[in-house]
Amino acid sequence: MKGFVRRRLVNVTFAILAALLVVVSSTVYVTAINQNGFLTGWILFGLVLALSGYRIRKKVSTLPIGRASSWLQAHVYGGLIALFAFFVHVGWRVPDGVFEGVFASVFLLVAFSGVVGIVINRIFARRLTRRGEEVIFERIPGFMVRLREQAEEILLASAGETGSAVLREFYFSRLSSFFAGPRNWLGHLVSSNRTLYKLQNEMDSLERYLNADDRERLTELRYLVERKDELDFAYALQGAMKFWLFIHVPLTVALLIGMLVHTVLVHAFSGGLS
Amino acid sequence: MAEAPQRSIRRPNRWDQPFGPDLTDADIERILAMAPFDGMDQSRFAPSATLRDIIRNDARLLSFESGDLIVRAGDHGTSTFFVMAGTVRVVLPPGLPNTLLGRAQPQQKTVWQSLAQVWSRPKLPEVRDIAKLDLKTATDTRVTQQGETRTRITDIDDICERYKTVTLGETEMFGEIAALTRAPRTSTIFAQGRVELLEIRRPGIRDIRNRVASFKEHIDGLYRQRSLEAHLRESWVFKHLDNEAMSRIVALTLFETYGNFDWQASFMRAAEGTPAERLEKEPVIAREGDYPDGLLMVRAGFARVSHEYDHGHKTTSYLGAGAVFGLEELLHNWRGEGEPVQLKNSLRAVGYSDILRVPTHVIEQYVLPTLPEHRAAGSIKPAVPQADSQASTADPATSDLAPEVVEFLVDNRYINGSQTMLINLDRCVRCDACSEACAVGHNNNPRFNRHGRRIQSLMVANACMHCLDPVCMLGCPTGAIHRVEGSGEVVVNDDTCIGCATCANNCPYDNIRMVEVRDAEGRFIFDEITGQPVVKSTKCDLCVDQIGGPACQRACPHDALARVDLSDTAALAKWMGR
Numbered sequence: 001m002k003g004f005v006r007r008r009l010v011n012v013t014f015a016i017l018a019a020l021l022v023v024v025s026s027t028v029y030v031t032a033i034n035q036n037g038f039l040t041g042w043i044l045f046g047l048v049l050a051l052s053g054y055r056i057r058k059k060v061s062t063l064p065i066g067r068a069s070s071w072l073q074a075h076v077y078g079g080l081i082a083l084f085a086f087f088v089h090v091g092w093r094v095p096d097g098v099f100e101g102v103f104a105s106v107f108l109l110v111a112f113s114g115v116v117g118i119v120i121n122r123i124f125a126r127r128l129t130r131r132g133e134e135v136i137f138e139r140i141p142g143f144m145v146r147l148r149e150q151a152e153e154i155l156l157a158s159a160g161e162t163g164s165a166v167l168r169e170f171y172f173s174r175l176s177s178f179f180a181g182p183r184n185w186l187g188h189l190v191s192s193n194r195t196l197y198k199l200q201n202e203m204d205s206l207e208r209y210l211n212a213d214d215r216e217r218l219t220e221l222r223y224l225v226e227r228k229d230e231l232d233f234a235y236a237l238q239g240a241m242k243f244w245l246f247i248h249v250p251l252t253v254a255l256l257i258g259m260l261v262h263t264v265l266v267h268a269f270s271g272g273l274s
Numbered sequence: 275m276a277e278a279p280q281r282s283i284r285r286p287n288r289w290d291q292p293f294g295p296d297l298t299d300a301d302i303e304r305i306l307a308m309a310p311f312d313g314m315d316q317s318r319f320a321p322s323a324t325l326r327d328i329i330r331n332d333a334r335l336l337s338f339e340s341g342d343l344i345v346r347a348g349d350h351g352t353s354t355f356f357v358m359a360g361t362v363r364v365v366l367p368p369g370l371p372n373t374l375l376g377r378a379q380p381q382q383k384t385v386w387q388s389l390a391q392v393w394s395r396p397k398l399p400e401v402r403d404i405a406k407l408d409l410k411t412a413t414d415t416r417v418t419q420q421g422e423t424r425t426r427i428t429d430i431d432d433i434c435e436r437y438k439t440v441t442l443g444e445t446e447m448f449g450e451i452a453a454l455t456r457a458p459r460t461s462t463i464f465a466q467g468r469v470e471l472l473e474i475r476r477p478g479i480r481d482i483r484n485r486v487a488s489f490k491e492h493i494d495g496l497y498r499q500r501s502l503e504a505h506l507r508e509s510w511v512f513k514h515l516d517n518e519a520m521s522r523i524v525a526l527t528l529f530e531t532y533g534n535f536d537w538q539a540s541f542m543r544a545a546e547g548t549p550a551e552r553l554e555k556e557p558v559i560a561r562e563g564d565y566p567d568g569l570l571m572v573r574a575g576f577a578r579v580s581h582e583y584d585h586g587h588k589t590t591s592y593l594g595a596g597a598v599f600g601l602e603e604l605l606h607n608w609r610g611e612g613e614p615v616q617l618k619n620s621l622r623a624v625g626y627s628d629i630l631r632v633p634t635h636v637i638e639q640y641v642l643p644t645l646p647e648h649r650a651a652g653s654i655k656p657a658v659p660q661a662d663s664q665a666s667t668a669d670p671a672t673s674d675l676a677p678e679v680v681e682f683l684v685d686n687r688y689i690n691g692s693q694t695m696l697i698n699l700d701r702c703v704r705c706d707a708c709s710e711a712c713a714v715g716h717n718n719n720p721r722f723n724r725h726g727r728r729i730q731s732l733m734v735a736n737a738c739m740h741c742l743d744p745v746c747m748l749g750c751p752t753g754a755i756h757r758v759e760g761s762g763e764v765v766v767n768d769d770t771c772i773g774c775a776t777c778a779n780n781c782p783y784d785n786i787r788m789v790e791v792r793d794a795e796g797r798f799i800f801d802e803i804t805g806q807p808v809v810k811s812t813k814c815d816l817c818v819d820q821i822g823g824p825a826c827q828r829a830c831p832h833d834a835l836a837r838v839d840l841s842d843t844a845a846l847a848k849w850m851g852r
Contacts, residue, residue, distance in 0.1 A: 004852050058831070060392055061828065064828075068830060069830060121703040125702055129700055241705070
């Protein structure tokens with residue numbers, strides 16, 4: 001059995017056992033003490049705190065406190081157990097109070113963004129690899145500027161030598177905005193080539209109006225458009241792999257604050273054991 | 275259509291770049307009149323490469339002042355020295371401390387220091403403590419009029435008193451074994467008084483050895499006496515033999531060298547062209563279909579194992595130091611089961627290879643009858659090689675690697691890496707946690723680029739591979755780049771690096787970067803004499819001073835990055851097949 005498959009099997013088994021433990025302990029607790037939610041609440045509290053520890057591990061990368069990959073595995077499966085414990089905690093119903101509703105929504109959004117993040121990472125990393133040579137994310141805007149400058153040089157050369165209105169108009173109506181910055185973000189995420197295909201078609205249809213020199217320039221522009229599309233693709237996918245954390249992490253902070261408030265409120269109004 | 279005019283260039287010749295500034299005729303006469311050259315029969319040399327030519331082009335005269343270090347123990351060098359005038363001192367083991375040799379023994383950080391790196395590192399890149407850069411040590415570096423850098427030990431009387439040393443005088447030779455075997459220098463040698471030395475680079479020494487029987491006998495005798503048995507015992511084939519059998523094998527083993535010793539200089543050129551053209555440039559050590567006339571053991575360098583495959587050659591594995599070739603065929607023929615077989619694969623030198631050839635009759639007499647049962651019981655496939663058959667002599671694990679991966683690793687010489695940074699791009703989410711962790715451990719300066727050549731979903735990142743054959747260490751004038759004693763990481767001592775870029779220019783993988791350094795306020799630091807910015811060599815040090823080992827590997831949340839010893843093909847195959 002391959003290493004990752006074995007690891008996944010072990011982790012899933014562990015998560016299922018942990019989930020069962022949550023159910024059993026909660027049932028025993030409720031039966032013995034007749035106070036619903038306290039045990040699962042504190043389990044959730046502990047789990048969310050522990051899950052937040054992953055962020056700290058990432059910051060102190062030089063300390064020998066285990067590999068980040070082991071921490072991530074614990075984070076992912078701990079998150080799934082926390083999600084299950086959450087449903088047990090709320091009694092598999094939709095919360096009815098305003099605070100409860102908002103708080104539960106934040107929790108679910110954190111969990112959902114985490115799951116989406118994992119899926120995005122798994123799929124987009126492979127798609128980027130299949131596309132071949134790629135550029136480091138932070139350098140993409142610089143490369144885009146360079147492509148725009150090259151495109152403008154081609155246009156200026158055309159204006160100076162042949163004065164072609166066709167190329168100029170096409171550039172200003174269609175290409176200047178395309179070269180201005182990252183484009184077709186959503187399209188690339190869902191594997192759509194529509195923007196590129198449309199631009200290529202439009203450029204094909206221009207050829208008949210151009211002389212030999214400008215046809216050559218159009219070919220060069222077509223090449224730059226394709227390069228820009230490559231950069232857009234890399235920007236969209238690499239961006240998405242970073243962007244989901246900007247939802248997941250701030251929401252986690254909100255969740256931690258809400259969790260503290262919720263714990264104080266619950267204990268303040270619980271009135272002791274029944 | 276008119277044919278494009280043919281482009282032609284003058285073919286580069288061996289001596290286009292002589293070793294040193296031109297020696298005068300008087301110098302050459304003086305050298306030839308001295309031992310051991312005066313006793314060499316010059317008629318034994320080819321007219322195209324006479325002894326005089328070799329001296330003129332492969333040798334240079336060097337002068338040293340008292341206390342100047344000539345070679346350091348642990349350095350890698352490719353030349354041999356003859357004392358022309360004066361005397362030198364050889365420091366016997368255990369040798370001089372690292373601080374006297376321009377090296378530093380890395381101190382591991384404490385837990386608190388490791389943690390403090392998170393907030394205490396400078397905001398600007400390449401900040402240095404200027405007081406530390408100015409530090410005067412027990413050694414003193416200067417540049418000669420010829421532009422050579424010399425490091426001097428300031429108190430040689432004290433050294434001679436405290437450490438065991440021996441003296442070498444005029445006409446004596448040193449450094450020949452390290453030069454011919456590419457092994458690290460075993461002793462530190464410094465000048466005692468004013469010394470004139472003749473330094474001959476390896477191709478010259480190799481030619482002299484090949485032409486002068488007495489010289490060959492002398493060098494081979496030294497090698498047999500000092501190193502050969504240890505080298506043979508590196509392989510499991512010889513490890514179990516008793517001393518008597520070993521001494522017979524040592525006496526009958528032949529030494530051979532293939533390829534270009536300075537392969538790093540022509541590496542990029544060699545990488546050009548089609549796979550067939552590249553293969554053509556690699557000297558054949560043993561050819562598929564030939565009679566197996568001995569067991570071949572790679573003593574240094576690397577070799578490619580391949581066999582004919584349709585109209586090309588398929589590389590099935592690669593061999594590094596200590597690996598053997600041809601054992602399976604020898605074993606089969608010795609057992610006499612079925613028809614005798616010829617070599618099933620070819621062996622070619624990648625860059626260069628030093629080969630030990632143990633003749634068949636010696637192997638049959640001393641090795642095969644004593645092979646451990648589990649080794650001798652390996653499956654033998656005597657049939658004519660099939661197009662898709664694997665290398666018979668290869669590590670079985672190599673067969674788990676896709677052929678294109680093996681070809682890629684060999685063609686790009688990545689097989690040299692003992693701690694190569696591999697990234698599985700299917701798992702890497704481009705989060706740069708590896709770079710950030712590296713920066714945290716190195717004062718905010720990542721010491722690698724998450725970028726490099728790719729094959730399928732595998733990327734070999736631009737990070738120091740801590741090579742088995744560390745060509746970056748050749749020619750460092752101050753000994754700043756060195757292996758850490760014991761653990762073997764290749765590191766640069768920032769305090770003694772003079773920024774000459776010899777190491778960066780030697781590294782064929784572009785994994786060493788020269789950087790201009792700043793003070794704590796972010797201002798560039800300048801040399802007070804030349805007015806030029808102070809430059810330092812920087813590279814991955816494998817987090818040698820961090821308590822947890824390489825931070826890049828530990829920081830990767832997706833198990834996408836690993837530091838892999840590419841000579842361990844089983845580990846590589848396992849990592850790739852997870």
